Amino acid sequence: MDTRTLLQWPIIRQLTGDDPFGRGNAVTSEATASMTPRTADADSVANSVCPYCAVGCAQLVYGKDGRVMHVEGDANSPVSRGRLCPKGAASEQLGNSPLRQTTIRYRAPYATEWTDLDYDTALDMIADRVLEARRNHWEDADDEGNTLRRTMGFASLGGATLDNEENYLIKKLFTAAGAVQLENQARI
Numbered sequence: 506m507d508t509r510t511l512l513q514w515p516i517i518r519q520l521t522g523d524d525p526f527g528r529g530n531a532v533t534s535e536a537t538a539s540m541t542p543r544t545a546d547a548d549s550v551a552n553s554v555c556p557y558c559a560v561g562c563a564q565l566v567y568g569k570d571g572r573v574m575h576v577e578g579d580a581n582s583p584v585s586r587g588r589l590c591p592k593g594a595a596s597e598q599l600g601n602s603p604l605r606q607t608t609i610r611y612r613a614p615y616a617t618e619w620t621d622l623d624y625d626t627a628l629d630m631i632a633d634r635v636l637e638a639r640r641n642h643w644e645d646a647d648d649e650g651n652t653l654r655r656t657m658g659f660a661s662l663g664g665a666t667l668d669n670e671e672n673y674l675i676k677k678l679f680t681a682a683g684a685v686q687l688e689n690q691a692r693i
């Protein structure tokens with residue numbers, strides 16, 4: 506073994522270099538030193554929250570050329586401290602999957618094919634259905650004359666990724682409309 510190779514031993518580098526505790530360059534191999542982070546050529550990074558469940562793990566979303574290139578945990582989050590479960594770690598697929606739906610899809614009664622709807626048309630259709638269900642299933646009082654003033658014609662089932670503010674508004678909206686069946690994925 507020549508002297509040059511001997512000097513490259515981690516213990517020698519640790520004792521003679523600027524990394525006496527062997528936590529950095531003293532124990533870094535040439536292969537490791539030649540590597541670059543997969544995010545090195547990202548042109549943007551955004552703070553985000555994992556969309557999948559109510560834990561709310563924080564994410565760093567790296568972008569390149571207008572697309573998400575990588576998603577990883579944000580170590581600054583007091584919630585998740587840099588961690589993501591496998592589902593959250595794979596959420597790059599949510600943005601980049603070729604199967605992702607980016608338009609409103611509608612299959613009319615008895616139709617065999619799905620069609621695209623524009624937002625205004627879809628919102629009008631939803632509003633019409635809500636109003637009709639409310640009207641057709643309104644209950645002013647029960648059989649004994651007790652006041653009800655409610656509708657059983659529609660209900661709300663929220664997803665666990667809805668935040669406090671969204672849940673507050675959903676509760677207000679549906680209660681004001683007379684609905685009493687309000688639930689959330691996180692409770693069932």
Ligand code: SF4
Nearest residue numbers: 555558561562590593
């Ligand atoms: S990373 Fe996993 S645990 Fe965290 S919010 Fe996403 S799905 Fe939930």
